[in-house]
Amino acid sequence: MENMLIKKQLRSISLPSRSHPSTSGIEEALTKVKTINTTKSSFESISTGLAGLEELYDCTDEFLKMCSTQRAMSSVGSDFMEEMLDGSLRLMDICSVSRDLMVETQEHVRDLQSCVRRKKVAGGGEDQLTVAVSGYVKFRKNMRKETKKLLVSLKSIDGGSSSYDHEDEHVVAVIDAMRRVVSVSVSVLKKVIVGTTKGDSCSRDDIQEKLEEVEMSIGGFEKSLEGLFRRLIRTRASLLNIISH
Numbered sequence: 001m002e003n004m005l006i007k008k009q010l011r012s013i014s015l016p017s018r019s020h021p022s023t024s025g026i027e028e029a030l031t032k033v034k035t036i037n038t039t040k041s042s043f044e045s046i047s048t049g050l051a052g053l054e055e056l057y058d059c060t061d062e063f064l065k066m067c068s069t070q071r072a073m074s075s076v077g078s079d080f081m082e083e084m085l086d087g088s089l090r091l092m093d094i095c096s097v098s099r100d101l102m103v104e105t106q107e108h109v110r111d112l113q114s115c116v117r118r119k120k121v122a123g124g125g126e127d128q129l130t131v132a133v134s135g136y137v138k139f140r141k142n143m144r145k146e147t148k149k150l151l152v153s154l155k156s157i158d159g160g161s162s163s164y165d166h167e168d169e170h171v172v173a174v175i176d177a178m179r180r181v182v183s184v185s186v187s188v189l190k191k192v193i194v195g196t197t198k199g200d201s202c203s204r205d206d207i208q209e210k211l212e213e214v215e216m217s218i219g220g221f222e223k224s225l226e227g228l229f230r231r232l233i234r235t236r237a238s239l240l241n242i243i244s245h
Contacts, residue, residue, distance in 0.1 A: 043213075046196075054231060073242050099229060101146060105218050111135070113211050150189075
């Protein structure tokens with residue numbers, strides 16, 4: 001149900017005029033993700049942003065399969081391709097670490113849920129719950145340290161903000177589109193990383209409800225990051241294929 005709602009939201013976003021016919025598909029996908037990413041951060045907006053990013057990389061994969069795209073990228077020299085390969089590798093690393101953090105978060109949340117349920121059913125169990133809460137708090141502190149490193153890594157990714165001078169408009173459009181894919185990816189992943197470090201506070205009375213909310217949201221993020229990681233691998237393979245020809 002949630003995935004259907006997200007897809008409906010993605011389809012409902014209006015699209016701007018297209019800058020170049022050859023990049024129209026990827027331009028539309030870029031605009032959708034950028035529009036989503038400007039909304040106020042929430043679990044729902046983060047999920048929608050990740051879904052949009054997955055769609056963007058599906059479009060990117062099709063874009064990189066086009067002969068016209070491959071010719072354009074082959075004509076610009078090694079610097080641009082190295083920029084793209086470096087960016088894709090860094091994004092893969094960040095996506096992988098983020099996904100692992102989501103998995104660890106789920107494990108800690110489930111441990112807490114188990115302790116809370118046992119305490120409600122059997123009574124007592126205060127010591128076990130205290131230990132579980134302490135372990136979760138410690139994990140979250142370590143997680144914040146890791147997310148700070150991830151944010152630094154994201155800042156180091158070159159989105160290619162400088163314009164590329166070339167007489168062929170198609171080549172310029174291709175380079176601009178690919179650089180914006182990287183830039184938008186950085187923005188969405190930043191929102192994911194920042195968003196998942198917030199919202200730790202809750203009382204003993206509403207801890208069960210809070211944990212269920214976190215588990216559901218984090219589980220969705222983990223699946224989306226897994227899907228995004230696979231798409232990043234595919235994009236990198238396409239880039240390497242262009243270089244090898």
